[in-house]
Amino acid sequence: xxxxxYGNSFQRTTPVVLNLVIINALVFFAQxxxxxxxxxxxxxxxxxxxxxxxxxxxxxxxxxxxxTHMFAHGSFxxxxxxxxxxxxFGSMLERVxxxxxxxxxxxxxxxxxxxxxxxxxxxxxxxxASGAIMGVFGAFAYLFPNTTxxxxxxxxxxxxxxxxxxxxxxDLFGGVYSAGSNIAHxxxxxxxxxxxxxxxxxxxxxxxxxx
Numbered sequence: 001x002x003x004x005x006y007g008n009s010f011q012r013t014t015p016v017v018l019n020l021v022i023i024n025a026l027v028f029f030a031q032x033x034x035x036x037x038x039x040x041x042x043x044x045x046x047x048x049x050x051x052x053x054x055x056x057x058x059x060x061x062x063x064x065x066x067x068t069h070m071f072a073h074g075s076f077x078x079x080x081x082x083x084x085x086x087x088x089f090g091s092m093l094e095r096v097x098x099x100x101x102x103x104x105x106x107x108x109x110x111x112x113x114x115x116x117x118x119x120x121x122x123x124x125x126x127x128x129a130s131g132a133i134m135g136v137f138g139a140f141a142y143l144f145p146n147t148t149x150x151x152x153x154x155x156x157x158x159x160x161x162x163x164x165x166x167x168x169x170x171d172l173f174g175g176v177y178s179a180g181s182n183i184a185h186x187x188x189x190x191x192x193x194x195x196x197x198x199x200x201x202x203x204x205x206x207x208x209x210x211x
Contacts, residue, residue: 014094072127109135116190135195
């Protein structure tokens with residue numbers, strides 16, 4: 001997904017977004033270095049097995065995993081698309097809110113995503129920043145609903161409010177009907193819902209028209 005910004009250049013990366021991207025990249029490097037060959041069993045992975053989010057009813061669950069799972073990714077493309085979305089949309093939100101508020105927003109969305117996954121999609125461990133990123137998408141769509149986006153690989157301009165609605169519908173369908181999927185659909189929805197709640201509360205004195 002990308003802005004259709006008609007030639008306008010991006011501003012420099014904001015500090016919280018930059019640090020989040022760096023930390024995620026470093027964790028992925030540690031995963032690549034120490035996890036060893038993929039065996040299909042998460043517990044065989046030296047790094048990922050410690051920081052993934054396990055279901056409540058598994059002996060491997062630890063409270064710190066509610067945070068650490070946000071920094072682990074299953075593949076380079078998983079990392080790339082999450083960090084690309086964070087850089088593109090999170091930088092804009094950080095400029096609007098400032099570093100402190102954006103930092104709080106990002107982690108609250110990530111925690112909400114983790115809780116939603118644990119309560120509604122309990123069959124498997126979870127890794128990735130996608131839930132927090134969905135919160136970022138939701139906030140961006142609320143604040144800038146008519147910004148035109150290009151959703152790869154579909155070369156059709158879509159307004160942000162519709163793009164997020166499409167993604168939410170996809171995750172709702174996937175969460176209900178795709179049993180056994182390796183995508184944490186309910187985590188995405190939890191992060192999105194929390195993002196919309198927070199931005200609504202913070203922005204209620206400066207409402208923007210949704211049209």
